[in-house]
Amino acid sequence: MHLDVKGLAKLHDPVARETRVIDLGAPCKVCAIRHAASESQLSEEDETHLLSIASNVQLASGQLLFAESEAAEHLYSVVEGTMRLYKMMPDGRRQITGFLFPGDFLGLADDNVYAYSAEAVGRCSLYRYSFVQLRQLIGRYPEMEHKLCAIARHELAEAQDQLLLLGRKTARERVASFLVMLLERAARHGQEGDRLTMPMTREDIADYLGMATETISRTFTEFRSQGLIATDHVKDVTLLDRDELETIASGLD
Amino acid sequence: MHLDVKGLAKLHDPVARETRVIDLGAPCKVCAIRHAASESQLSEEDETHLLSIASNVQLASGQLLFAESEAAEHLYSVVEGTMRLYKMMPDGRRQITGFLFPGDFLGLADDNVYAYSAEAVGRCSLYRYSFVQLRQLIGRYPEMEHKLCAIARHELAEAQDQLLLLGRKTARERVASFLVMLLERAARHGQEGDRLTMPMTREDIADYLGMATETISRTFTEFRSQGLIATDHVKDVTLLDRDELETIASGLD
């Protein structure tokens, strides 16, 4: 089905792994707090508690943050940039389980082992929280556990939507769902209008939607020729007929 | 791709919804506690706390417990029988997001709304815990929130495995994965050996693996003719070559 030989190369050609970690000094804190708080769903108070144990991590484009089945020692939140989470099969087939944007958390692990690998899509800045310190923090502020639980439940709901997409939707429906989802996400983060920027490659999108890159390309072209979208640049899309795209996404076309 | 017209009928033909709810009297408690505790991953102490707010629900075969996007008022755990969780598309396409067995929890909701519908595969017995009382319980025993969080994280990890299956695995790989997963589950619940019983129909399996029932059938036949499995009855399978099935499941065949 997908004997992607290029994938094999990727497996054995990881981008160097040293991460630039910066302990947050007082001045950095102030400007960074506002940014993170405005994006995430946490209360400002929780943000402040979390930041007290945070350090900052900078990733180069394509750099690996952690790998699947590694011991999970840190929780992360995205400050700036986009992350991709994925699982690999031994022959190089890849399934991207999610894209993360500023305010999103990653690293919640089952059995203290990461369930997926995490890589930076472009340059990326994150906060890092050690689980050890996090547990102490929860000891003092038990309601923070509830927030973590809410994050996990939210991720779970998103994963289940994706199960429906991968198991039962057609190519058109998948791409339409993807576009609508990205636009909703952008709106939730304050971006108004029908334009959106997709920082990831066609291959990333393909591996997220369970398709081949060529089919992604063809579907974009089809949508363009039907007046549903316009692409100023390859990665900048305008949703010209959002209603129709939502109809397609839900399978009613 | 999947314009299943029969599905439409199903949509409007729900099994009656009255659930038999039994408040647990003292004698019932004693025998039931042991059963639930032996199956679930919770400590006996947590079990006891939970049971103090539990009532028992009995479902007939095919009966709906709750529907997607309904207000979530109760958490449930399976005592006996099998549950299927699923999402539907407007035209009747269905994606089963999971099968649940004794000891499993269901009903953890994002935004206080169920993310999926839940139905009994055969006759089914469950415990029901109201979220209101659960919150009080957590107030007294805060570490119980941590257990709920662990359940959510575990569900999340399982959903992500399923994403890889649905997005990137072939028919053979999906069915092999399914069989191996069921056997591991049976083993975790104390069932030894290579035999397992699948209480769900081929259609259920198909909707879980993102395939057509015919392809499920054909794949079982193929596995049988290759000496990988034996089927005494349609729903009773013996895994004759578990190693090979695991190899196929992971994509190395």
Place this chain on the structure above:
DNA sequence: CGTGAAGTTGAGTATGCTCAACGGTGGTGG
């Protein structure tokens, strides 16, 4: 302006779906 990666387009094909017929099985009622 050159080079390599990313994206698009085309042609042919394979995997798994649809439609259809048939066989088995389990549950119900006579």
Place this chain on the structure above:
DNA sequence: CCACCACCGTTGAGCATACTCAACTTCACG
């Protein structure tokens, strides 16, 4: 207890969707 019936499962034939392979174009970056 047996017979019937509906549902479930299996098998076959043909086909559609989306994949593979390949060539070409565009874009980003030095």
